[in-house]
Amino acid sequence: MDSKRKIDYENLRAVNNSFLSEYHKKSAEVIEKGWYILGQEVDKFEKEYASYNDIEHCIGVASGLDALILILEGLDLPKGSEVIIPANAYIASIISVIRAGLVPVLVEPDIRNYNLDPEKLSDALTDKTSAVMVVHLYGGMTDMPSVKDFCTSHNLYLIEDCAQAHGARLNDKMSGTWGDAAAFSFYPTKNLGALGDAGAIVTSDEKLATKVRMMRNYGFSKKYYCDYLGYNSRLDELQAAFLRVKLKxxxxxxxxxxxxxxxxxxxxxxxxxxxxxxxxxxxxxxxxxxxxxxxxxxxxxxxxxxxxxxxxxxxxxxxxxxxxxxxxxxxxxxxxxxxxxxxxxxxxxxxxxxxxxxxxxxxxxxxxx
Ligand SMILES: Cc1ncc(COP(=O)(O)O)c(C=O)c1O
CATH class of the missing domain: 3.90.1150.10 (Aspartate Aminotransferase, domain 1)
Known part of the structure; x- marks a missing residue:
């Protein structure tokens, strides 16, 4: 019998089966309402996810990669400045730094937990360093007290890539609440996975929140009034509705x-x-x-x-x-x-x-x- 047994690495059908009837109900609601992008479902999801993470602001965007790029651009880091990042980061984390016109400086991870090794930060620091990006891989957490101390004492921004760490905590403090801002991906395989691409930024910095909220929608401060050269990185109502079901x-x-x-x-x-x-x-x-x-x-x-x-x-x-x-x-x-x-x-x-x-x-x- 065992020889016929098959264990897939992942089976998204099985994962989402548990939520199927709620998904059907929600999608019918959204379709019938006739409002498909940046509406009430997105608003509600943003409030619920901010509250789950114990942080003031959540801004839904189109993907985890976009969330990272929008944070880096939203913080207005000097072009060409350096961002320290673990050498084993997911490639998207590194792409975000380059896409924002910055230079990734790779440092070796801690072999025990596969996350950024705070001991390696001093060697990577130069007068061009503007930020540190930690990437909490696999569901664990980086040694954030040490990284935060380093960033505070050297006046650096601290960004968390939480694409693999929804709900992870260190010393009872949520991932995503340790630095200036954090990016989440809701790619379907994530612990909080959508039924397509989706992402979010969380931050307690109101100025940054306001700016990235505009930048995800071309840079509009109000309809057809463009303050920044932004992007189309909006979160769909359908994805937000599915995410609300899963967040519970x-x-x-x-x-x-x-x-x-x-x-x-x-x-x-x-x-x-x-x-x-x-x-x-x-x-x-x-x-x-x-x-x-x-x-x-x-x-x-x-x-x-x-x-x-x-x-x-x-x-x-x-x-x-x-x-x-x-x-x-x-x-x-x-x-x-x-x-x-x-x-x-x-x-x-x-x-x-x-x-x-x-x-x-x-x-x-x-x-x-
Ligand atoms: C650590 C990490 N950062 C960034 C991303 C990018 O997220 P997305 O695929 O939603 O753009 C992922 C996605 O797999 C990830 O695992």
Whole structure:
């Protein structure tokens, strides 16, 4: 029976099945209302998501990448100034810095939690540094007290990329509330995922909130009056309506994933490097990454047992084709080590405990024979 068992890495149909009747009701409401972009659903979602995150402002936009670009442009960082960012960041985080006319300065991550290592900040600081961007990868959190102290003492802006950290907390303080502004992605696979592209900015800075609110809509201060050279990065009513449904269930989604993570943490053979668990952090396990030297061989073995896995990410940013001119000659051994050994195991809202027990069994079989 086991030989026929199939565990997909992710199954969005299964994830969204739980919310299907509410989605149908909401989409009928929106369609019949006849107002499809930046309306009451977006307003309500923004208020609800700001309240969930315990922060004053939320501005819905079209994607996580747009949220990052709008923050960087909204803060008016001097063109050509430097933004310190982890070398293993997702490529979109780095793209945002370049698109905003700034220079990413890559620093090695902390090998334990895969996030920016505050110890590396001083070496990266120059008189051109204007900001630090942390990227809370996989559902965990960067050491924010240390990063915040550094930014305060050097007068730098602090931006959080929270695309993988919806609801994550450090010392009971939400991700997204530590710096000047934070970006969220609601890409369908995220813990708070839409049924298409969507994103948001959260901030307690009223001036920034007002500016990015205009910039997402061409730069209009009111209809047809354009104060900034902005973008079309508006959030759809339909996506906002779906997000409102899911937001009510976000704590449940996060708890479910944490529960599945605990099974891995309890069961997996110690030959695997498991995610670092800190008692200060409420990790939301967007991804469950392990590291293993013979990662590709393990992945093949799991595939032969019908277990889907992913690699987040196979190529470090400095080795990406699009960044070769900038960073081709650089070497980041910690980041390279992570990229060559990391493997993401199934950990979806659509998975049951028994699915994860089965993955553990096959993972341990690979080691123990
Ligand atoms: C860490 C991180 N930053 C930024 C993004 C970009 O978000 P989006 O795909 O919504 O543009 C993602 C999306 O996967 C991400 O994981």
């Amino acid at each position: 269930n976000l704590e449940d989604i996060n708890n479910h994933k944490r529960n599945l993570a605990q099974i891995y943490l309890n069961r997996l053979n110690s030959a695997y490097t498991l995610p670092y668990v800190s008692s200060d952090v409420v990790n939301v396990f967007h991804i469950f990454p392990i590291r293993y030297e013979k990662r590709d061989d393990l992945r093949k073995f799991l595939a032969e047992h019908n277990i889907g896995t992913e690699i987040h990410y196979p190529v470090p940013p400095h080795q990406q084709e699009c960044l070769k001119d900038l960073y081709g000659s650089f070497s980041f051994p910690i980041s390279e080590e992570i990229h060559s050994t990391i493997l993401s195991l199934p950990i979806s809202y659509g998975h049951m405990e028994a699915d994860i027990e089965y993955v553990c069994k096959i993972m341990n079989k690979y080691i123990e024979g």
